[in-house]
Amino acid sequence: MHAVGTALYVSGGTLYVDGDLTVDGDATTGDALIAAGGTLNLGTAAANLRTQSFQMNGTLSGNSASTVTVSGGSITGSSAITIPGNLTLSGNASLGQSVTVTTVTAIGTNQLTLGGNTLTLASSSTAAITKSGAGGVISESSTLASKLAWAIGTTNGTYAFPLITSGGGDVTVTMVTSGGLDIGTASVATYASNSANSPKPTGITHVSGVSDQVVDRYWELFRTAATQNPDVTLKYVDGEIPSNGGEASMVAQSANTGSNVWYDGSTTAPSGQSANAGANTVTITAFSRFGSPLTMSNGGGAGALGAAPLPVELTHFSASCTDGQVTINWTTATETDNHGFEIERSLDGQSNFAMVASQYLQEYESNSTVPKSYMAIDPSPLGGTSYYRLKQIDNNGATEYFDPVPVSCGGVTGFDITSIITNGDEQSIGVVFNTDEDEIVYYTLIDYRGQRIAEQSINAKAGTNQVIISTATVNKGIYLFSIKNKQKTVTDKVVLQ
Structure with a gap:
């Protein structure tokens, strides 16, 4: 099939190609273009291919003046895809496979979600990706695998990686290269964390119990050539500002998992930094910490995430049910000024955690440089699936929570109260109960006078x-x-202290 200098138009359907197709003019499909095999050639002229979704299982060829426009679907294929020219968005789109393009233009207000893949810009021009509206590229993968990459090479200039949050907030990362030094292909990944700075990047166990001083976002930057150390500006949104404020003293800090520190004052810290509270940015001069997770802290300047080793490096945490009780096991690689641990349980893994076990250490046990293993028992677990998490307490009272794990223990055993959880702040109680079937139940809480x-x-x-x-x-x-x-009424005592 060969359309030369004219338009190929499919209205309201899918164009399925299982051979070779050459387009020298315009090609428009209503729903999707599926190239199941063969070669899709965008021709020798400035061809325009417009489609809602684009699936490339064959070979895509053409010239750098051609354009592929995606209007609101996905770009996917059996392997990595190379678009020889320009990619344009006329609606929100996503990647189902890594894609290399020469340029990306006319993003406007649209969003391109990377979905764990890499979008590579083959042009070294600072205008290789542009946007005129609030749209942009969404990385937002906690594995830091969703990367926006740029083949900058030895070109000098200001490169704005137009990243946005899932909600459309601007988290653009800017690199300024100079001196004609080679950076190869530079790439950026970022994602938002919760207020406890979880989930954390691989190899990072915690942030030293200072979540109120740390921005709720992580970054990681990469390069393929190591002679260029660009100036880098990282940006966050208002909702990610630490709860204690302090933007004026914000500094970026990089992780060194090998020595269990975020910042030791020399080799692991980006230096030469300046914060701009009004712009929600931190700029790092001559950035060199490529390949290390980054975050920001305002806890009194550089080193706020801990100039000393991380208090506890957790290497294992699990919970299992045997003979009607839950056994919780955890292992640490190192411990510094560690007061001890508490095990907390929740029905949904999100709220109303209550302590079910604890292990506190003597002062002489607070420090360790060798692996240590611990075990705790919950003798009265909830029926069905519940969640257990580890709370670590420093000698200075600072705390850190590790991500919860689910465990299933037993099934429904009739209509009964399983447990009553009194939250530590005494602001609420949680009553867990079982029932054999979907039904309407009625509860009351009565004081000693019967009110x-x-x-x-x-x-x-x-x-x-x-x-x-x-x-x-x-x-x-x-x-x-x-x-x-x-059929039944069950009653239990509640003590509010």
Whole structure:
């Protein structure tokens, strides 16, 4: 099939090509273009290929003046794809495979989601990717595998990697190259973390219990040639600012997992930094820490993430159910000024964690440079699936939480209360109960005079359920919690201290 100098138009359907197709003019498909094999040649003229989704299982060829426009679908294929010319977005799109293009233009307000893949710009021009609106490229993968790469080489200039958050916030990374030195292909990956700075990059166990001083974002920069150390500017959004503020003293810090530090004042820290609180940026002069995860801290200047080794380097954490009880095991590689650990449990892994076990250390046990293993038991686990997490406590009172792990222990055993969890701040209680079937149940919380403090009907699901009751305005004392279905009423005591 060969369309020369004219338009190829498919309205409201898919163009499926299982041989060779050459387009020297315009080609438009309504839904998708699927090149199952053969060669799709964009010709010798400035051909324009417009499609909603683009699947390339064969070979794509053409000239650098051609354009592929994707209007709101995915770009995918059986292997990495090279688009010989320009990629344009006329709607939000995503990558299902790594893609190399000469340039990307006319992003506008559209978003291109990398999805764990790499988008490589083959042109060294500073205008190889441009945008005129609020759109951009979404990295946002906690594996730092979603990369925007640029074949800069020895070209001097200001290179703006137009990254945005999943919500459209501007997190552009800028590199300024100079001196004609070679950087090869430079690439950038970034993602937002939660307020506890999780999930963390591979090899990073925690951030020394100073989450309130750390930006809720990680970066990693890469290069293929090591003679160029560009000036780098990292940008974050307002919602990622540390809870203690302090943007004016913000500094970028890089991880050195080999020596268990984020910053030691010399080899692991980006130096020559300046913060711009109004622009939400930190600029690093002559950046060289490629291939190391980065974040930012405002905890009193450089080294705020810990000039000493990380308090605890966790290498293993697991929970398993045997004979009706949960065994929790964890191992540390090193410990510094460690006061001990607490094990917390939650029904959903997101909220209402309550301590079920603890192991505190004597002062002489606080430091270790050899692996140490620990074990704790929860003798009364919840039925069904629940979540356990490790809380580490420093000698100075600082704490760090490690990501929770799920464990299933037993099934439903009739209508009964499994546990009552009193949160440490005494602002609420959580009551966990089991039921054999989907049904409406009714609960009450009663004080010693028989007055009802709380009551409600809820739609319970077969299995494990949880009720959260606010106790922020309830006096300390002993209360009775009752819950009933059509056949049974069960009651348990609640103590608010």
